[in-house]
Amino acid sequence: MNGLEIGRLLRAGNTGCVVGCRVTQLGAPAFGGMVRIPLDDAYQVFGLITDIHIADDGLVRQLVTYEDVPADVILDNRVNRNVPVEISVLFVGFEQAGRISHLLPPSPPLTLDVMYACSPGEMRTFLSSGRFGYLRHVLRSLDLPVGELLAAHLQQAAVAMPAEWLQAAMQELITLLRDDYATLMSVLGALSDIHLPDSTTGGAR
Numbered sequence: 001m002n003g004l005e006i007g008r009l010l011r012a013g014n015t016g017c018v019v020g021c022r023v024t025q026l027g028a029p030a031f032g033g034m035v036r037i038p039l040d041d042a043y044q045v046f047g048l049i050t051d052i053h054i055a056d057d058g059l060v061r062q063l064v065t066y067e068d069v070p071a072d073v074i075l076d077n078r079v080n081r082n083v084p085v086e087i088s089v090l091f092v093g094f095e096q097a098g099r100i101s102h103l104l105p106p107s108p109p110l111t112l113d114v115m116y117a118c119s120p121g122e123m124r125t126f127l128s129s130g131r132f133g134y135l136r137h138v139l140r141s142l143d144l145p146v147g148e149l150l151a152a153h154l155q156q157a158a159v160a161m162p163a164e165w166l167q168a169a170m171q172e173l174i175t176l177l178r179d180d181y182a183t184l185m186s187v188l189g190a191l192s193d194i195h196l197p198d199s200t201t202g203g204a205r
């Protein structure tokens with residue numbers, strides 16, 4: 001089983017990609033969520049969702065000017081029509097021949113490759129490999145809301161990882177940002193607002 005399909009690749013580069021999907025596929029992906037893009041049986045790319053963009057079209061532009069839009073019209077527009085949705089993903093590592101690396105992938109995925117949401121078990125496999133090397137990909141992305149992205153990611157990682165891992169991840173962020181006070185304060189401020197479970201077991205599947 002490949003898991004929950006989110007969408008298919010529109011375009012990609014060395015550091016990330018954009019995936020297209022339908023509104024009806026938006027039940028699973030969330031800002032900061034971890035995803036994977038299998039390229040063959042022995043190689044797949046991992047990433048974090050950094051933006052979900054719902055574009056408009058001609059009909060939507062007309063509908064928003066109406067005072068009262070019937071509920072069935074809204075439902076029809078969202079479900080039956082192909083509302084354009086784009087999901088931006090930041091690459092944070094890859095798996096090749098069963099080995100996880102927190103480096104950028106050697107080559108990007110190709111157009112129309114399928115992206116899946118990572119299960120708790122798949123997240124645990126990736127996050128428990130190495131020493132938080134994937135965090136540097138997030139911290140160097142100055143055009144992203146780094147603090148909010150990390151907070152969203154760690155809150156979702158709490159489903160898969162034990163409390164000790166989360167504490168170590170936060171300490172690693174403090175160490176990495178010790179010479180960047182402004183970013184450190186932004187990240188710590190965002191992390192202070194996340195709601196973590198009282199205890200985590202790392203046993204979710």
